[in-house]
Amino acid sequence: MSQLSYARYGKDNVRLYKVQREANGVQHVTEMTVCTLLEGDIETSYTEADNSVVVATDTQKQTIYILAKQNPITPPELFASILGEHFVTTYKHIHAAHVKIIVHRWTRMEVDGKPHPHSFMRDGVETRVVEAVAREGQGISIKSAIKGLLVLKSTGSAFYGFHRDEFTRLPETWDRILSTEVEAGWEWKTFSGLQQVKSEVPKFDKAWEDARKITLETFAKEESPSVQNTMYKMSEQILAAAPDVEAVSYSLPNKHYFEIDLSWYKGLKNTGKDAEVYAPQSDPNGLIQCTVTRKGGKAKL
Numbered sequence: 696m697s698q699l700s701y702a703r704y705g706k707d708n709v710r711l712y713k714v715q716r717e718a719n720g721v722q723h724v725t726e727m728t729v730c731t732l733l734e735g736d737i738e739t740s741y742t743e744a745d746n747s748v749v750v751a752t753d754t755q756k757q758t759i760y761i762l763a764k765q766n767p768i769t770p771p772e773l774f775a776s777i778l779g780e781h782f783v784t785t786y787k788h789i790h791a792a793h794v795k796i797i798v799h800r801w802t803r804m805e806v807d808g809k810p811h812p813h814s815f816m817r818d819g820v821e822t823r824v825v826e827a828v829a830r831e832g833q834g835i836s837i838k839s840a841i842k843g844l845l846v847l848k849s850t851g852s853a854f855y856g857f858h859r860d861e862f863t864r865l866p867e868t869w870d871r872i873l874s875t876e877v878e879a880g881w882e883w884k885t886f887s888g889l890q891q892v893k894s895e896v897p898k899f900d901k902a903w904e905d906a907r908k909i910t911l912e913t914f915a916k917e918e919s920p921s922v923q924n925t926m927y928k929m930s931e932q933i934l935a936a937a938p939d940v941e942a943v944s945y946s947l948p949n950k951h952y953f954e955i956d957l958s959w960y961k962g963l964k965n966t967g968k969d970a971e972v973y974a975p976q977s978d979p980n981g982l983i984q985c986t987v988t989r990k991g992g993k994a995k996l
């Protein structure tokens with residue numbers, strides 16, 4: 696005998712672009728990729744081929760387009776909540792909706808020293824990601840994140856004093872290159888419903904701006920003793936800046952740059968303080984992660 700232990704279904708990779716036109720000719724654009732996954736009394740569609748309980752994935756896609764036309768799609772936390780609440784309130788047998796939105800960058804061009812009214816550029820692969828879950832009778836939980844933000848500092852980073860034993864080969868360093876692709880996430884307190892999300896809308900862009908600024912400024916300014924300590928300091932500051940955020944998480948690959956010994960060629964000095972030419976490594980990489988919560992909150996170490 697078998698039983699269905701997990702069931703969610705929906706539409707992934709729904710690409711969406713929306714333009715807002717001001718009367719003065721200035722236009723604002725947003726491009727995103729949306730995923731919706733529904734849960735509820737849908738078991739019979741799997742076990743008995745009962746499609747009557749299926750809100751077709753195509754219907755979900757059409758819903759995304761229509762609600763995007765009828766509502767603001769920024770900030771993404773709001774649009775994800777609008778979609779989530781729509782699915783759990785419209786269909787009696789759908790009890791939870793998981794909505795993921797990836798916002799792609801279209802940064803306004805500067806032309807002749809002025810912001811251009813309708814031209815934009817993709818300045819990097821960084822995305823703003825939101826995952827919202829609307830559960831019938833249990834409100835809306837939201838996680839926001841920055842992903843794919845590539846940073847490097849050419850000095851101002853050290854790594855010494857680490858545990859040494861017979862397996863250790865890595866020398867201590869007081870001056871190294873530090874590079875990573877930032878994934879930083881922050882988890883909001885649970886919202887009672889769409890109304891509460893709407894009433895707190897300005898908090899979402901502010902938290903994203905603060906998290907991005909804190910990440911970049913801490914990375915640049917701090918004399919980093921380790922990735923671990925640097926990410927903890929970033930997390931603490933985000934918690935302080937966003938009172939409605941309950942947890943901050945970072946996942947940082949340590950993208951290594953190896954020194955190259957060139958002394959075999961006419962005694963060229965290219966190591967230690969003479970190092971100038973390095974070999975960037977694509978793999979393997981360190982991977983350092985943490986979640987930081989407020990004291991007295993739930994810790995899961």
Ligand SMILES: O=c1[nH]c(=O)c2[nH]c(=O)[nH]c2[nH]1
Pocket residue numbers: 854865920921922923949981983
């Ligand atoms: O900041 C670092 N943390 C580590 O845990 C580690 N391990 C390593 O080899 N290099 C580094 N750097």
